[in-house]
Amino acid sequence: MNLESARQFWSEKFPGEPQVFASAPGRVNLIGEHTDYNEGFVFPAAISRRTFGLFRLGEDEVSLISQRLGPNAPFHPESPPRSKGWGRYACAVCSALKDAVGSAPPPIEGVVLSDLPGGGGLSSSAALELCLASAWNELAGYQLPKEDLAEIAWVAETRYVGVQCGRMDQMASALGRRGHAVFMDMRSLDWEAVTIPDGLCMGILDTCKPRSLAASAYNLRVQECARAVESFAERGADVRSLRDVTSEMLEQATGDLDSVAYRRAKHVLSENERTVAFRSALESGSLREVGRLCRESHESLKSDYEVSCAELDAMARSAWNAPGCVGARMTGAGFGGCCVALVEEDRWPEFERAVKASYGMYGFREPSIYPVAADDGAFARRI
Numbered sequence: 001m002n003l004e005s006a007r008q009f010w011s012e013k014f015p016g017e018p019q020v021f022a023s024a025p026g027r028v029n030l031i032g033e034h035t036d037y038n039e040g041f042v043f044p045a046a047i048s049r050r051t052f053g054l055f056r057l058g059e060d061e062v063s064l065i066s067q068r069l070g071p072n073a074p075f076h077p078e079s080p081p082r083s084k085g086w087g088r089y090a091c092a093v094c095s096a097l098k099d100a101v102g103s104a105p106p107p108i109e110g111v112v113l114s115d116l117p118g119g120g121g122l123s124s125s126a127a128l129e130l131c132l133a134s135a136w137n138e139l140a141g142y143q144l145p146k147e148d149l150a151e152i153a154w155v156a157e158t159r160y161v162g163v164q165c166g167r168m169d170q171m172a173s174a175l176g177r178r179g180h181a182v183f184m185d186m187r188s189l190d191w192e193a194v195t196i197p198d199g200l201c202m203g204i205l206d207t208c209k210p211r212s213l214a215a216s217a218y219n220l221r222v223q224e225c226a227r228a229v230e231s232f233a234e235r236g237a238d239v240r241s242l243r244d245v246t247s248e249m250l251e252q253a254t255g256d257l258d259s260v261a262y263r264r265a266k267h268v269l270s271e272n273e274r275t276v277a278f279r280s281a282l283e284s285g286s287l288r289e290v291g292r293l294c295r296e297s298h299e300s301l302k303s304d305y306e307v308s309c310a311e312l313d314a315m316a317r318s319a320w321n322a323p324g325c326v327g328a329r330m331t332g333a334g335f336g337g338c339c340v341a342l343v344e345e346d347r348w349p350e351f352e353r354a355v356k357a358s359y360g361m362y363g364f365r366e367p368s369i370y371p372v373a374a375d376d377g378a379f380a381r382r383i
């Protein structure tokens with residue numbers, strides 16, 4: 001169990017007792033990709049792979065030890081954020097907390113462990129941010145609600161780590177609920193937990209392809225969408241984000257938009273529709289429809305948004321043809337990373353075998369394929 005392994009690691013690193021156990025999940029997005037920074041809809045679930053740790057109030061510096069990555073460079077809570085090492089996430093969360101509560105949080109010390117693969121598109125950075133923000137929240141007695149912690153983690157990532165992502169990952173890690181996916185409106189930031197039907201499990205189909213281009217290509221997509229918005233606004237439309245653009249408006253603008261901006265907008269608009277339809281299909285048990293929408297989402301991300309890659313396409317195709325597969329598609333930013341599949345639970349072994357055999361024929365590096373459960377969001381508790 002996580003608490004036991006954290007206690008073991010703590011006892012190797014610190015004398016005395018910890019005060020708080022904190023834990024935050026990674027996430028997988030069922031559908032609604034590259035829509036969050038366009039104020040659209042997303043439908044992620046927190047997963048049963050988590051980052052967790054034990055913490056206590058420190059003397060004067062923030063001093064943390066990661067089981068995987070070693071100690072952070074200790075820092076004073078008042079000091080400006082750093083740009084190097086895994087500890088920059090701790091600095092970033094500390095700075096974002098300071099912005100939110102008006103003064104620097106107290107120094108803390110602790111150990112951080114994780115069974116969530118890093119850098120693979122399952123939001124390991126959001127999980128780390130939420131784990132630390134939750135620990136601080138408990139130790140400093142802020143009593144901030146989880147929506148605020150999500151916002152603080154997002155500010156940490158965008159303002160202080162410097163990644164221009166949307167809010168989905170941090171909200172999913174904060175708001176997840178066991179057995180549920182979380183439908184989110186990224187304009188109003190309203191959200192609702194939706195039951196994942198009994199008998200289905202989620203499969204992570206990790207291509208293990210490093211996502212080296214992901215950051216620059218991601219920022220480029222953000223700009224391309226902004227360009228599409230600008231071009232509507234220039235022609236007098238009341239458009240603040242792609243959420244304000246209808247398919248009719250887009251079709252009428254075909255000649256005015258450059259072809260790249262047109263295809264990016266087309267993906268975002270159609271993906272928003274698919275995300276709403278997917279939710280209804282899941283709620284009414286129309287699993288065929290769920291599968292169709294996943295496939296369309298993948299095709300749109302591949303052709304119109306151009307964020308897939310040969311490995312993700314091969315993985316999705318392998319899953320579509322495997323027994324027990326309800327639906328599968330690439331998930332997260334793209335350019336490597338994972339596909340997600342909804343799979344009939346009792347057919348998981350057959351599914352896994354078939355996907356491995358089919359994907360193996362393409363000659364890519366060995367993938368990592370495993371089932372996950374939809375899990376609860378971040379928490380911290382006194383021990």
Ligand code: GLA
Nearest residue numbers: 033034165166167168332333
């Ligand atoms: C990354 C970002 C999210 C979201 C997805 C794409 O995971 O961090 O905010 O934009 O890509 O849907």
